[in-house]
Amino acid sequence: MKIYFTDFFNVEVETLENYGAFNISLINDLPLFIDPFLLFGNKKKEYQNLHDDIIKYLTFLKGKAETGRNRKHQVQSWYLFPEVKQNWFGYSKVGNKGSGLGKKFGDAFSSSIHIVFDDLGKEVVNQTSHLEKAGLFEIGVGKDNISDFTTNLIKQFLLEYTEKFSLENIETKFLRKVYVEKVFFDYKFERWMPKEYTLPYIYGDYVMLTPRDLLTKDDNWINSKDLRGNFTGILTGIPNEQLRHEVFNYYFQVLPKVEENKKNSQKEISTAIHKTIKQFPEIIKYYIKIKEENKEGAKSISESKVEEVETLFISQVQNFVELLSNTKFYKIPAKSSYAEALDRIVYLKKVIEDNDGYRLFYIGGVPIKREEDLQIIYRLTWFASDFDVNRETNNGRGPVDYAVSKGSKDKTLIEFKLASNSKLKQNLENQVEVYEKANNTNKSIKVILYFDIIEYNKVVAILKELKLNKSPNIILIDAGRKVSASNVK
Structure with missing residues (x-):
């Protein structure tokens, strides 16, 4: 019974595992996505370089946004990407087809990038920028957008990663030369360029593998839900005593007063947190620093989530299909x-x-x-x-x-x-x-x-x-x- 990549392309599961790639389903998307923090937090120099490349592109976008010229053209050229459906990850409604990064995302991100990444390109020692920061502001950029953007920005690496494995382990009858659009960015011509690869081919399209150690489920390591859920704890950890006092004071001022023995509603708390972050955006820097200091935690939790997906949608499904057979x-x-x-x-x-x-x-x-x-x-x-x-x-x-x-x-x-x-x-x-x-x-x-x-x-x-x-x-x-x-x- 053919369900997974190894089934369709006659590859030993152990061979794919040793290469480090996830054994995707070619029937339906699985609920995983690439977390850019796993590039930053990994000890592999290749991954760290990919994170640097993402920051380089964000710096380019920020510089262009600050000029304010040809904004509509910029959004079309630099922010809009089709979903990389060929990796078979996500929450697609039909098969492996998602919506991609459309005009709504482009408008939201391009109009706020100079605010969200105000210190991009001006980082001091031991300070790093992160793409996920865009998801911490209420600007219409969610975790799916962050993942899609990351996948597009490292697509050249993923294609080369897939091609190398394919040429070494897959029969030529399953491979095809494919001309892929928007593979790498040419900073001289300021445009995305295509490239040709030899890749696994099925259903009239190529297939792309992803390293298992770049994947997670549910939320990025740096995420809005976590920031807001542990908000007072994050404020307590601000080392600058005066700033900590000012932030707490402002937060309790904007939090509506309630009667004794009653609590604020979740909506009231969320509104107060949003106002406080808007007034003191440096809170986000302290939050990100906390997350950076726990790289091993990010790796461990992501591994656990990937194992959960493998257990439910691969191991247990295979056993179930055997019973049905x-x-x-x-x-x-x-x-x-x-x-x-x-x-x-x-x-x-x-x-x-x-x-x-x-x-x-x-x-x-x-x-x-x-x-x-x-x-x-x-x-x-x-x-x-x-x-x-x-x-x-x-x-x-x-x-x-x-x-x-x-x-x-x-x-x-x-x-x-x-x-x-x-x-x-x-x-x-x-x-x-x-x-x-x-x-x-x-x-x-x-x-x-x-x-x-x-x-x-x-x-x-x-x-x-x-x-x-x-x-x-x-x-x-x-x-x-x-x-x-x-x-x-």
Whole structure:
């Protein structure tokens, strides 16, 4: 069964691991991204040079922004990049296609870069600039933007990294010469330049590998959530006593007064923090210094997060697919999209409930909490179908988990949900029916995964209330931990 890079290109997993690359899925994006701090904090000189190159480009952008000339042209040329979908990382709605860095990002970043990076190019000893700083200001630059920007700025390294591995380890029949746009920046001509590479090729496009030690999940090491979540702790660590007093004083002044034994709302706290940072932007420098001093922590946490992704979306999915292979799951004869989808879900249910398939949905003994993870898992196990399966197809009315179709006239929508979802009732009542109209189909299947009796009772109560308890297209799957048969008395 082919799911991962090593499967499609006949490479030994150990060979790829020894090279240091992550074994990406070529079915669906996995929820990882490149953290630029892992370039800065790594002992490899090559990585440190890449971080320096990023800062060099930011310095160039800042200098141009300060002149204020041809701003619209600059944004088009220097800030806008397509998503590097070929690395198969991110949170794409369909396969591996994301939105990239568009005009909104370009306008936000270019108009504020001289403010955010006010000391760029003027750093003193033991002071370093970081691209992630842009995500600490509320200027419309988020973690996805930081990751996409980083990937584009080090694309030449990633392409060379992939080409070297490919030429040494992949059969030539799987390779192709590819002309890649926007590979490196020519400072003399002030434009991004293309270059040709020999790369793995599939689905009409090249594939790009990424070193495992550059990846993380959820948040960059330097991130806004962390800054605001530990705000008073960061203020306490400011060594300048006078500045520390002034910052605390200002913060408590802008924080609304509340009655005794009551607390400020999270919104009030966030607003006060934002005002304080705006008044004392040097707070960010102290925060970044704290993060810089814990490089090993960044490395350790990122490794742990990558291992979690590998466990859930590679190791456990492979075991699950092996279980499915022992059933008729991948041998269901061609029939209507609804019949095949329903048959397959019945097999999924049996394997999960009766053949230890429930283990797929646990990390460290704790059940998965994100529906996005459940949807990726489903996509990775469904790949062998001869039907066109598009994850979260968007036809103008919002994304649905999967559209399974055999031509334009035979389409079934599949909605996967966790019983713990607080909006489950609303979803069952309205959501799929709206999607059906948008996708020109009247067939849908709703699959609800529950982990304990409390969640089961909640779902049953909702279904009874909505008079859906006898609906044949609503499938409940028990993913609760099972007692070993040998322990049953």
